[in-house]
Amino acid sequence: MRVLGMGLGGLAVGAVLWEVRAPPIDWILLVFVCYLWPHLACLLSKFSSNRHRTELFSMVLDTVFIGLGLPLMRFNLLPSALIVTLHLMDRIASGARGLRLATLLALCAGILGGGWLGGYHWAPESSMRVILACLPLLIVHTLVLSLTSRGLIEKTARQNEKLHAMLRVDALTGLYCRPFWQEQAAVSLRKFFQSGTPSCMLMLDIDHFKQINDTYGHDVGDTVLRGLAHVIRGSIRATDCAGRFGGDEFIILLPDTCLEDALVMAERIRKRVATLRLRKLPDLQITCSVGVACIEKHHDDLGEWMKEADTALYQVKKAGRDGVASAHVPLATTDAAES
Numbered sequence: 001m002r003v004l005g006m007g008l009g010g011l012a013v014g015a016v017l018w019e020v021r022a023p024p025i026d027w028i029l030l031v032f033v034c035y036l037w038p039h040l041a042c043l044l045s046k047f048s049s050n051r052h053r054t055e056l057f058s059m060v061l062d063t064v065f066i067g068l069g070l071p072l073m074r075f076n077l078l079p080s081a082l083i084v085t086l087h088l089m090d091r092i093a094s095g096a097r098g099l100r101l102a103t104l105l106a107l108c109a110g111i112l113g114g115g116w117l118g119g120y121h122w123a124p125e126s127s128m129r130v131i132l133a134c135l136p137l138l139i140v141h142t143l144v145l146s147l148t149s150r151g152l153i154e155k156t157a158r159q160n161e162k163l164h165a166m167l168r169v170d171a172l173t174g175l176y177c178r179p180f181w182q183e184q185a186a187v188s189l190r191k192f193f194q195s196g197t198p199s200c201m202l203m204l205d206i207d208h209f210k211q212i213n214d215t216y217g218h219d220v221g222d223t224v225l226r227g228l229a230h231v232i233r234g235s236i237r238a239t240d241c242a243g244r245f246g247g248d249e250f251i252i253l254l255p256d257t258c259l260e261d262a263l264v265m266a267e268r269i270r271k272r273v274a275t276l277r278l279r280k281l282p283d284l285q286i287t288c289s290v291g292v293a294c295i296e297k298h299h300d301d302l303g304e305w306m307k308e309a310d311t312a313l314y315q316v317k318k319a320g321r322d323g324v325a326s327a328h329v330p331l332a333t334t335d336a337a338e339s
C-alpha cells in the first residue's frame, strides 16, 4: 500500500512541482520519498528484529514526508487535501494505537521542514493538469481500500461462522453442545403447543463409565464416548438432533416422533451400543441406559420435559442398567426385562 500510495501521490506532487518550476532539490526529494523510501521501508521492516516498532517508525516518517511536500507544492489545494486525507484514512484503517498525536506532530514537523527548505508560498489553485494527475491516486486508492475492506469483511464472516460452529459442537464427540440442543428442543416444544406435533427425547447414559475410566484410563473413556457418539450419529435421522450434555450423558431430540417410534429408536441405539467394541480392548463390554420422554400438555417448559426423561433414565439405572424406559412404558423391551 505504501509503494502504491506514495508512487501515485508522486504523480500529483510532480505535476505541481513542474508547474511551479521547482528547483532540483525538490525533485530529488520527490524521487526519494515517492519511489525509493517505500521500498526502503519494506526492507527495514523485513530485516528488523522488532517489525512492529520499525513499521511504526516508518509510518511516522511517512507523515513527515507528506508534511514536507505541502509547502513545496505551495499548498496546491487538491493534491494537498487529497494526500493528507488519504494518508489519515490509511492511519485510521491501520488501527495502530497511540499514533494520533505522533501523526499530528509529524505532519507539523514536515510542514516546518518543507517551509525551511523552500519557504512558504500560497498558491492553492489547481490546474487541469494537476487535477488529472490527482485522479490515479484518488481512483486506485479508493478501489484498493474497498477491496481490502471487502476481504476483511469476508474473513471476519468466515471466522464468525467457524466460531459459531465451534461453540455449537462438542469437541470430543462432534455432537451438539447443550445450548444449541436446548434451542432446538425449545423449537419442538413450541411446535407441540402451537400445532400439536409430537416430539420425544432420549436421555442416554453409559453404564459404569466411571469404572471404565478408573480401570483403563481417561483415554479409553474418551474413545468410548466417541464410539457412542458414532453409534448415535449412525442411528438417527437427519432431522434429529443429538447432543452431549457433559460427562457420559447424551441427549437426542426426535422431532415429529411419537412415543412408540422413540422407544424403537432408543432400543435400536441400546442394542448397537451393546455390540460396540474397542479395537484395543475387544473384551470391554459397553452398555447404556436410556430414558425416553414425549412432550405432553402438562410440560410447562423444557425443564419439565427433561426431568421426565431423567426420571425414566433413573428407573433403568435402578433396575440394573442396560435398558430403555419411559414414564408410560417402564423398562420397555430391554433384554433385562425380557429375561
Ligand SMILES: Nc1nc2c(ncn2[C@@H]2O[C@H](COP(=O)(O)OP(=O)(O)OP(=O)(O)O)[C@@H](O)[C@H]2O)c(=O)[nH]1
Pocket: 172, 205, 206, 207, 208, 209, 210, 211, 213, 217, 218, 219, 220, 221, 222, 225, 246, 247, 248, 317, 321
Ligand atoms: N474419559 C472421560 N471421562 C469423563 C469425561 N467427562 C466426565 N467423565 C467421567 O465420567 C464419569 C461419570 O460417571 P457417572 O455418570 O457419575 O457414573 P457411572 O460410573 O457412569 O455410573 P452410572 O451412570 O450409575 O452407571 C466420571 O468418572 C467423570 O470423571 C470426559 O470427557 N472423558
